[in-house]
Amino acid sequence: MPELNWVGKDKVITHHLDVPYRVLERQYSFDETGQHSEDNGSENMIIHGDNLEALKALLPRYEGRIDCIYIDPPYNTGNEGWVYSDAVNDPRIKKWLGQVVGKESEDLSRHDKWLCMMYPRLRLLQRLLAPTGVIFISIDDNEAANLKLICDEVFGSACFVADIAVVSNLKGRSNAKYIATAHEHLMMYRGPDFVSNGVVMPDEYLKEYKLRDELGGYRLQGLRKRGAASRREDAPNLFYPFSYNPVSGELTADPVSTGADDITILPKFPDGSDGAWRWGRKTAQERINELEVKLVKGRNEYDVYQKEYLNRNGEERRPKPKSIWQGSEFSSEAGTLELKKIMGKGVFETPKSSALIEYCLSQVSKPDCLVLDSFAGSGTTAHAVLKANAVDGQNRSFILVELGDYADTVTAERVRRVIKGFKGTQTGEDRSVSARGGGTRFMS
Ligand SMILES: C[S@@+](CC[C@H](N)C(=O)[O-])C[C@H]1O[C@@H](n2cnc3c(N)ncnc32)[C@H](O)[C@@H]1O
Incomplete structure (x- = not known):
């Protein structure tokens, strides 16, 4: 040094x-x-x-x-x-x-x-x-x-x-x-x-939490990892399938055989290469209610999103401070x-x-x-x-x-x-x- x-x-x-x-x-x-x-x-x-x-x-x-x-x-x-x-x-x-x-x-x-x-x-x-x-x-x-x-x-x-x-x-x-x-x-x-x-939470972030359900205000964050170490080979255990039924809206991260209508969703980059989820399978199973599936604009593919709540378990979300104050x-x-x-x-x-x-x-x-x-x-x-x-x-x-x-x-x-x-x-x-x-x- x-x-x-x-x-x-x-x-x-x-x-x-x-x-x-x-x-x-x-x-x-x-x-x-x-x-x-x-x-x-x-x-x-x-x-x-x-x-x-x-x-x-x-x-x-x-x-x-x-x-x-x-x-x-x-x-x-x-x-x-x-x-x-x-x-x-x-x-x-x-x-x-x-x-x-x-x-x-x-x-x-x-x-x-x-x-x-x-x-x-x-x-x-x-x-x-x-x-x-x-x-x-x-x-x-x-x-x-x-x-x-x-x-x-x-x-x-x-x-x-x-x-x-x-x-x-x-x-x-x-x-x-x-x-x-x-x-x-x-x-x-x-x-x-x-x-x-x-x-x-600064006011400019608060505006992003405009979606609501019975647990309160939330915003959607892609569950696929972004940035460094986000490829399948970086974290092989974070590459696993979700099963989604578009008719019933049911989503599961359990390793079960999928029904006829079920769709498999994997963490994929826009170019089709394999990525990784931010959560391990166990967390995804435990917090499945905090996940939501949406059709990705212009790609006709489903992807998994996390509902990031403003308050979780009674605790207010506190972001990291930025490097410019x-x-x-x-x-x-x-x-x-x-x-x-x-x-x-x-x-x-x-x-x-x-x-x-x-x-x-x-x-x-x-x-x-x-x-x-x-x-x-x-x-x-x-x-x-x-x-x-x-x-x-x-x-x-x-x-x-x-x-x-x-x-x-x-x-x-x-x-x-x-x-x-x-x-x-x-x-x-x-x-x-x-x-x-x-x-x-x-x-x-
Ligand atoms: C930039 S000013 C601090 C201003 C302060 N943050 C404020 O908001 O008022 C620096 C202060 O450190 C004091 N100081 C300098 N050397 C010191 C020392 N060796 N021991 C204690 N105080 C010292 C100075 O007297 C001065 O009041």
Whole structure:
């Protein structure tokens, strides 16, 4: 497997092991009734400090226990005018680089610095991630290629799920020279045992489920396999006949001799060559009521179709998310407007939209899912967790880490306002007002 090398890598590769275990000190607790000096026992936590130390401090209690990690690290755009340094030039990080990488750190390029900063933090995140968990990392073109390579190394290339394109600005940014960039990246890696919960059925798919029977709405999907490994020789046991009686409409996958009027239906490509069914014979026998026979248009041949129900056995069908996430709710503008409503104008430059993080969370099925964001910024991840709980009544909790001096005045303050039930523009869509419940503890 190709591995990325950069100046300083040898100094940071095992650095996470040398980071001392510090004890987190609880400063105060907060819930709907206000701030308390005594611990309110909430699982939620906002930590003020460098995430390297914070993640190490979390390790004894949370190793292998975090179900979902969302991080949005500095993109390394070089921008120094924001409330945080987007060029790995925060004086605390510069000092840390000097200590860890030594004299050589003066010669590091901006990419070397960023990689030195990220690598040990990703190592700790990997140890915190549950085997059934999943991590999402927002990034843009400045470091996407480098991030992919170090994540392959840290999480294992077999655990790479997707480099999702999130359309952050549909019109495209005007500041780039040749291309009006309209998307950012969201790298998704899974723990080895992750099982996706899928996502809510998008409206455009719902329209396809327009057929109905006594079990509800469904659409027809050909039972013959499509795509790779769909030939008879790829899966000989998936090549078997159905018997269909066009008069009675009876269909069977049983290996019985057919009656005089019965027709044999085999999985055939349009050119007549042998294909394979998607279901084995046993499944077809057990779920025969979910199959339907139709005459194929223009071929005067029968074929078998699966009735794919919108709800099966009381469970709503949840499709896989696509590799492009597009919608006004995911845009940078949505994040900015949302934060402005809660905190006023100009407190933080690059907030994500809570809908984006809720979409990530929806793919994790655990009802008491533990969510970690170690580059918390304005606290969008906590907002998303509280909103998601308010919507479906589940009991997710969050751990946030923020280095900036605004960890209390912005990150924690946003969470306090959301918990209290922010009294902002209370329109029907402003779900921030209903994201009540759940306390938090502020640690440093
Ligand atoms: C791109 S912003 C995150 C924005 C966030 N997703 C939101 O929606 O508001 C990156 C954040 O990471 C923080 N950060 C950078 N280095 C850090 C470190 N070593 N430890 C903790 N936080 C750090 C920065 O201060 C900044 O607030």
